[in-house]
Amino acid sequence: MKEISCKLLVIGAGPGGYVCAIRAGQLGLDTVIVEAVKPGGTCLNVGCIPSKALIHAAEEFEKAVHRAGKDDPLGISAGQPKLDFATTVGWKDNIVSRLNGGVAALLKKARVKYVQGRAQFRDGKTIEVETETGLQVIRAENVVIATGSAPVELPSLPFGGKVISSTEALSLKEIPQKLSVVGGGYIGLELGTAFAKLGSKVTIVEALPRLLAQYDAELVRPVSKRLAALGVEVLVGAKARGLSSKGDALLVETADGKDRKIAADKVLVTVGRRPVTDGWGLEEIDLDMNGRFIRIDDRCRTSMRGIYAIGDVTGEPMLAHRAMAQGEMVAEIVAGHRRNWDKRAIPAICFTDPELVTAGLSPEEAKAQGEIKIGQFPFSANGRAMTRQGEDGFVRVVARADNHLVLGIQAVGQGVSELSAAFGLALEMGARLEDIAGTIHAHPTQGEAVQEAALKALGLALHA
Amino acid sequence: MGEHVIRLPDVGEGVAEAELVEWHVKVGDMVREDALLAAVMTDKATVEIPSPVEGEILWLGAEIGDTVAIGSPIVRLKVAGEGNVGQGDATTEPQSEPEPVAQEKKAAPVPEKPAMPPLAKREKEPAPVQPAGVRSAPVGAPRREGEKPLASPAVRLRAKEAGIDLRQVPGSGPAGRIGHEDLDAFIARGPQPGKASGLMRSDRVEEIRVVGLRRKIAEKMQLAKARIPHITYVEEVDVTALEELRAALNKQKAGPDRPKLTLLPFLMRAMVRAIAEQPHLNALYDDDAGIIRQYGGVHIGIAAQTANGLVVPVVKHAEALDLWESGAELNRLAEAAKSGIATREELSGSTITITSLGAMGGVVTTPVINYPEVAIVGVNKMMVRPVWDGAQFVPRKTMNLSSSFDHRVIDGWDAAVFVQRIKALLETPAMIFVGE
Numbered sequence: 030m031k032e033i034s035c036k037l038l039v040i041g042a043g044p045g046g047y048v049c050a051i052r053a054g055q056l057g058l059d060t061v062i063v064e065a066v067k068p069g070g071t072c073l074n075v076g077c078i079p080s081k082a083l084i085h086a087a088e089e090f091e092k093a094v095h096r097a098g099k100d101d102p103l104g105i106s107a108g109q110p111k112l113d114f115a116t117t118v119g120w121k122d123n124i125v126s127r128l129n130g131g132v133a134a135l136l137k138k139a140r141v142k143y144v145q146g147r148a149q150f151r152d153g154k155t156i157e158v159e160t161e162t163g164l165q166v167i168r169a170e171n172v173v174i175a176t177g178s179a180p181v182e183l184p185s186l187p188f189g190g191k192v193i194s195s196t197e198a199l200s201l202k203e204i205p206q207k208l209s210v211v212g213g214g215y216i217g218l219e220l221g222t223a224f225a226k227l228g229s230k231v232t233i234v235e236a237l238p239r240l241l242a243q244y245d246a247e248l249v250r251p252v253s254k255r256l257a258a259l260g261v262e263v264l265v266g267a268k269a270r271g272l273s274s275k276g277d278a279l280l281v282e283t284a285d286g287k288d289r290k291i292a293a294d295k296v297l298v299t300v301g302r303r304p305v306t307d308g309w310g311l312e313e314i315d316l317d318m319n320g321r322f323i324r325i326d327d328r329c330r331t332s333m334r335g336i337y338a339i340g341d342v343t344g345e346p347m348l349a350h351r352a353m354a355q356g357e358m359v360a361e362i363v364a365g366h367r368r369n370w371d372k373r374a375i376p377a378i379c380f381t382d383p384e385l386v387t388a389g390l391s392p393e394e395a396k397a398q399g400e401i402k403i404g405q406f407p408f409s410a411n412g413r414a415m416t417r418q419g420e421d422g423f424v425r426v427v428a429r430a431d432n433h434l435v436l437g438i439q440a441v442g443q444g445v446s447e448l449s450a451a452f453g454l455a456l457e458m459g460a461r462l463e464d465i466a467g468t469i470h471a472h473p474t475q476g477e478a479v480q481e482a483a484l485k486a487l488g489l490a491l492h493a
Numbered sequence: 494m495g496e497h498v499i500r501l502p503d504v505g506e507g508v509a510e511a512e513l514v515e516w517h518v519k520v521g522d523m524v525r526e527d528a529l530l531a532a533v534m535t536d537k538a539t540v541e542i543p544s545p546v547e548g549e550i551l552w553l554g555a556e557i558g559d560t561v562a563i564g565s566p567i568v569r570l571k572v573a574g575e576g577n578v579g580q581g582d583a584t585t586e587p588q589s590e591p592e593p594v595a596q597e598k599k600a601a602p603v604p605e606k607p608a609m610p611p612l613a614k615r616e617k618e619p620a621p622v623q624p625a626g627v628r629s630a631p632v633g634a635p636r637r638e639g640e641k642p643l644a645s646p647a648v649r650l651r652a653k654e655a656g657i658d659l660r661q662v663p664g665s666g667p668a669g670r671i672g673h674e675d676l677d678a679f680i681a682r683g684p685q686p687g688k689a690s691g692l693m694r695s696d697r698v699e700e701i702r703v704v705g706l707r708r709k710i711a712e713k714m715q716l717a718k719a720r721i722p723h724i725t726y727v728e729e730v731d732v733t734a735l736e737e738l739r740a741a742l743n744k745q746k747a748g749p750d751r752p753k754l755t756l757l758p759f760l761m762r763a764m765v766r767a768i769a770e771q772p773h774l775n776a777l778y779d780d781d782a783g784i785i786r787q788y789g790g791v792h793i794g795i796a797a798q799t800a801n802g803l804v805v806p807v808v809k810h811a812e813a814l815d816l817w818e819s820g821a822e823l824n825r826l827a828e829a830a831k832s833g834i835a836t837r838e839e840l841s842g843s844t845i846t847i848t849s850l851g852a853m854g855g856v857v858t859t860p861v862i863n864y865p866e867v868a869i870v871g872v873n874k875m876m877v878r879p880v881w882d883g884a885q886f887v888p889r890k891t892m893n894l895s896s897s898f899d900h901r902v903i904d905g906w907d908a909a910v911f912v913q914r915i916k917a918l919l920e921t922p923a924m925i926f927v928g929e
Contacts, residue, residue: 366654367654368653371653373641418494432668432669434668457645459643463667
């Protein structure tokens with residue numbers, strides 16, 4: 030097959046890779062993108078998007094179940110709902126494939142050449158791709174490694190059969206009656222909650238003393254409360270030992286040192302993700318590493334000239350929007366613009382119930398830098414939250430005590446994921462408490478809680 | 494409660510006034526008896542003014558740099574008891590009218606430098622630090638080390654594209670936020686984009702009031718340069734033999750009367766010998782009166798650097814001091830000058846001066862004569878130079894002497910004879926001592 034030469038080659042068409050390629054194409058760079066599976070990567074195919082679809086379906090179903098045969102405060106009565114899970118999955122798959130098509134179309138529009146197949150470095154400037162029609166050699170002046178991440182396997186619970194990763198959990202044929210989730214991070218909680226709402230008996234096994242350990246206890250409390258209300262059993266400080274000999278139960282050593290058998294049709298292991306640094310020829314180019322990750326500088330340059338890396342393969346936080354921002358930046362750098370990573374905040378969201386958002390510094394992190402002011406406003410005092418039956422949770426603003434510069438904003442509550450835009454903007458713009466407090470926040474919205482939290486930090490809260 | 498007025502005491506030396514060089518207190522301070530209130534400087538000595546009573550400072554009667562007449566009120570204190578106002582002269586010091594006092598102070602006769610008080614007055618006026626039209630440096634707390642500059646993404650992008658390091662850009666917005674206008678201002682006046690990123694222009698202008706010793710030095714230098722037509726004569730001296738002798742002497746056991754010898758005692762001895770042959774170089778020229786006072790005693794001023802500036806302690810009657818005594822006296826005076834305890838007596842009365850910067854002495858200097866003297870001998874850096882001895886180059890320790898003379902009363906010929914004589918003595922150091 031004829032060799033291809035290009036200015037920029039992107040390996041991996043996940044959110045980092047495809048954004049990089051689109052921007053590069055827009056900037057007139059001769060760009061090729063190689064993808065082994067489907068455009069959109071983990072995020073679109075087996076991550077963010079399908080999980081959000083499943084979570085939405087689960088929420089809708091749970092509402093219906095909740096109302097069936099009970100006294101609903103809203104006065105709505107309905108019969109026992111039924112779930113055709115195959116239809117649910119079909120609906121979700123449809124969204125995914127529409128987005129797959131969307132990404133492919135955007136790449137095409139930006140005149141990016143899409144090569145389907147597994148890429149392998151031959152040397153720093155040459156990549157071989159095994160395509161359906163044969164070996165394609167691509168020579169590139171610049172290469173962007175955007176190979177992403179994959180679920181981490183536990184030695185005691187290798188994937189296969191009943192033991193599944195998030196990928197399989199999103200394409201189950203039927204809802205497991207009994208689901209054990211190993212790992213109480215955000216992926217385990219999002220999926221565990223969804224299956225609990227869909228009717229599974231869910232047990233969450235977390236080795237650390239509490240769920241969502243990277244967040245402070247106050248933020249996580251409403252989530253724990255809701256899990257309990259949904260009948261999810263949470264075992265913290267517990268270690269998963271493996272499957273029982275019959276394979277119908279998960280063996281767990283509980284916090285008090287006792288062995289326990291938890292009956293399970295499926296065991297979902299969500300103990301983290303690892304960067305994909307194998308299978309594409311890293312050994313051929315010998316890049317400097319930063320632990321398990323590829324080491325990059327503030328321009329996403331690796332230790333080899335002309336080779337960039339972006340996204341999950343470069344480290345935490347493994348979030349699609351970080352990869353996208355990196356991808357965009359690298360495309361502009363290759364096009365000759367001056368850029369470097371100067372983002373102030375990468376908001377992070379747990380689509381748990383209720384949702385949890387963090388942006389910037391936590392109170393603990395901020396305190397380590399100097400004196401701070403904190404303002405926290407509860408949704409129980411927010412009209413819109415009350416009318417949505419979402420009174421649990423709060424917005425919390427953390428600012429410097431001396432000049433009131435906002436350092437971080439956190440929130441937990443129904444629908445707060447949409448507030449992340451305001452949080453990110455406030456931090457990037459260098460807002461002070463007075464800026465947020467002085468901005469009219471439309472009434473009645475949950476966003477008012479952001480303004481109230483800022484007012485409260487200033488000692489001027491109106492509704493608390 | 495009464496009021497106590499402190500007047501500038503007679504600081505001795507028959508002076509009529511003194512320059513206020515330092516306040517140790519401010520209005521509102523509580524002071525104890527004997528606490529230091531201020532420092533004033535007369536011709537050369539600095540005198541501390543202690544408080545005779547305990548009390549609270551109500552008023553300070555002069556600013557730093559002001560010349561204050563002896564007897565002028567300088568401090569008013571609130572004291573327990575009656576104080577000293579209201580007894581006798583109280584009516585002349587009304588509490589409500591400090592102005593006449595200040596006027597008296599300003600109007601006080603200043604015989605030497607009538608121009609100084611107006612200058613002191615001018616200094617009080619706030620001067621524009623930057624020309625109009627230039628943005629003044631924005632206020633706002635400076636960023637802490639390692640702290641990221643505060644700017645919106647659009648500003649950051651513009652700065653990046655212009656090659657500007659935002660850490661160098663002062664922010665005028667809330668919390669020191671850098672706005673587009675700050676960036677515009679920086680681009681307009683800052684280093685050119687793309688050039689050395691770490692270097693930054695400073696538009697700072699600092700006003701430093703010339704007071705105290707610095708002012709005295711300035712006046713003295715001005716006087717010397719304005720009145721004396723200097724002639725400077727530079728000659729090279731081979732000090733190899735002298736250095737050998739000095740090293741040999743210093744090898745002997747040191748003691749209180751046997752200090753480590755520097756080159757200066759030898760030079761002083763040589764100057765004494767040379768002056769014996771040319772006494773008119775050891776003189777003060779009173780140009781106003783048209784009289785040259787030629788001195789029998791050789792009083793050698795030694796220019797010395799102190800933390801505050803140049804002072805010139807004087808070795809009196811160097812003609813009567815042998816090498817060791819010269820060295821010992823030199824050390825004592827240098828120490829006293831550096832620690833600021835030299836008396837007015839020790840800092841005046843020279844008839845000729847030596848200036849030496851030791852290792853910093855350079856190759857040539859153009860010394861300024863210590864007015865009203867007529868000669869100054871400058872010592873330059875000693876170094877090993879190749880010298881042609883007629884057959885080959887040999888390494889010799891050499892040193893230049895840069896000497897200035899008042900050409901009104903010293904002819905070039907005489908100056909040259911004087912320096913050549915010193916050179917001859919230093920090059921064959923035994924000659925310094927033969928016949929002593």
